[in-house]
Amino acid sequence: MIQLPDKFVEKMKGLLGDESDAFLKSYEEDRALGLRINPLKADPGEFVRQSSFLSEPVPWASEGFYYQAGQRPGKHPYHEAGVYYIQEPSAMAVVELLDPMPGEKILDLCAAPGGKTTHIAGKLKGKGFLLSNEIHPARAKILAQNVERMGIGNSVVTNEDSHSLSLKFPEFFDRIVVDAPCSGEGMFRKDEAARLEWSPDHVEVCARRQREILENAAGMLKSGGTMVYSTCTFSPEENEQVIESFLISHPDFSVVDKGERPGLSHGMPKWSKYGSEDLKKTFRIWPHQSEGEGHYLAVLKKEGDMVSERKRSSPAYLKDKVIWKEVELFLKELLADPEVFLDRKEYILFGEQLYLLPPEMIDLKGIKVIRPGLHMGTIKKNRFEPSHALALSLRKEEVLSWAEIPANHEDIVKYLKGQTLSAPFSWPVRLDKKGWVLVVTDGYSIGFAKLAAGILKNHYPKGLRWM
Incomplete structure (x- = not known):
């Protein structure tokens, strides 16, 4: 039996009224388990037909599926190959609402451990640019490992606070995800640490931090761009009230109604008991109504027309002909069509480590970079040794x-x-x-x-x- 904080129970009874009994009873039930197929590696439909452990699809996620308790997809060779990402089903809704398109520039601002980032990368299909940021160094390294495992080549992983990034990338991104750090109420069924850390004061601390992060994110979004704000908590202080405060101070933003989009409204009831008409366009996923944990989502649009790109400085690409000769020799010996890599110019050296940057990445100076792109390998004396990341980004036919x-x-x-x-x-x-x-x-x-x-x-x- 999960022991919920007394003040949390009292709060939820006041918030949900007649529904509170069903809500609290959900904590006695097993939580839903899900994973998301990686389209960079596998065709979701084909994989599901061949799979022995997937069950029903997650209704709001085109590549998401439930699996049964007792199965261990994390201890399967397919997991090591990056064929899928194990992810809480409700969390899959965020990127579906973001709706990224190939070729766009996307920011995942609070990205660890990598669920949203790897989901976005699959939607981009290798085209465009994804900046995946995490403020905590240890979590940023886990994020980079998951980016590598999923075979993603067009993501740069950074370890910065949102303010520092906003100075580096003003009005740069077409779409932004702000999956904000929160009090974690929606994760109480699976995360004991979140239950033990919870308090009304902690909720207020989280809300202040969320408003700051959202403010910085707004400055990085292009006019005409889309931003999704999400949390895994139930507190209106961290959800509707954050969005309401943001809209008051940013009249150039509005809430987008995504409820009529096929598949997305199923299992994601709009919150109709709190706030303005705008806030009724935002989403709540409740554990007693859906096969998933608690989540809040708001889709925000920045008004205005897309403007032409401002000129930005590029990184210092590799120009050492001796080093490049070794890399060129390796690529010709390994690949059926080496020109795919040889035609690119965006190579940089971090010490002895060679990376291929996304073409859209700007000058790296002044920001802490964990993974500047696809890790190609290591420059050693008179030879080039390929990286594990390069292997995971390739297909057999290549x-x-x-x-x-x-x-x-x-x-x-x-x-x-x-x-x-x-x-x-x-x-x-x-x-x-x-x-x-x-x-x-x-x-x-x-x-x-x-x-x-x-x-x-x-x-x-x-x-x-x-x-």
Whole structure:
């Protein structure tokens, strides 16, 4: 039995009235479990037809599905390959309401651990630019790891506060997600720490911080752009009242009514008991009404016409011809069509680490960058060693040499544990010549190995290896 804070129970009874009994009873029930298919890796429909553990679709998320308690999709090779992201079902609604389009510039301002960011990246289909920011350094590193696992090449991960970013990116983004840090009331069923930390004073502290973050986000949005504000809490102080205060001080913003969009209104009732007509266009997801935890969402539009891009300085791209020669040689030996990478110019060096930046990324000076783009690999003496991120961004048909290990074969576990694999191989391979080989499982890239004398030397990262 979950022990809820007494003042929280009292507050929710006042807020919900006759519905409070059903709401409180929901805490005695098992929570819904969900995951979202990564379209950069797999076709959602095809994957679901082949899957043995997915059940019903999440009604408000085109790539989201429920799975049953007792199943462990996080301990499957497909998870390591980035085929899906395990995500609380209600949280999937945020990016569906944002509705990002390929080619746009998107900001995920409070992005860790990566659910919204990886969802946005799937919608962008590799086209456009995604800035994924997290203020807490440890969480920013987790965010970067999830960006890598999902094979995302057009995201830059930063570790900044919202004010610093607003100075660097004025009126830069087409769409912004502000999934604001909150008191976490909607997560009480799954997060004991949120229950223990909760207090009325903590709610007020969160509300002040949310107003500040939203203010900074507004300055980074282009005229005509869209912003989604969301929390995983029930407190009007952190939800409707934050939006109401923001609208008063920003008459160039208005609430967008997304309720008529097919699929999105199902399970996401509008809040009709509090606030103005504008606030009745915002969304509440309740655990006693939907198969998901508590969530609040508001879609905001910045009035005005899109203006032409202002000129901004670009990063200092790689110009060292000796280094580039090694990279060029590697790409020609690995890829069926190396020109996909050779035609790009947006390469930079962070020490010995080579990254390929999204073309839209501006000068990096003055901001803390955790991941400046796609990590290509490491420049070592007289050679180039590819990164795990590069492997996860590739498909089998894009490389000259690959090894296809079925997900149910014992050798995929050996690979994930860092063990060497020796010929004769009992699964399909195409080995062009000795050197780097892309390891795939059921068609999904999962890492690199290096072929020499009939042996595939394991290059799965030590920090990710199964025990």
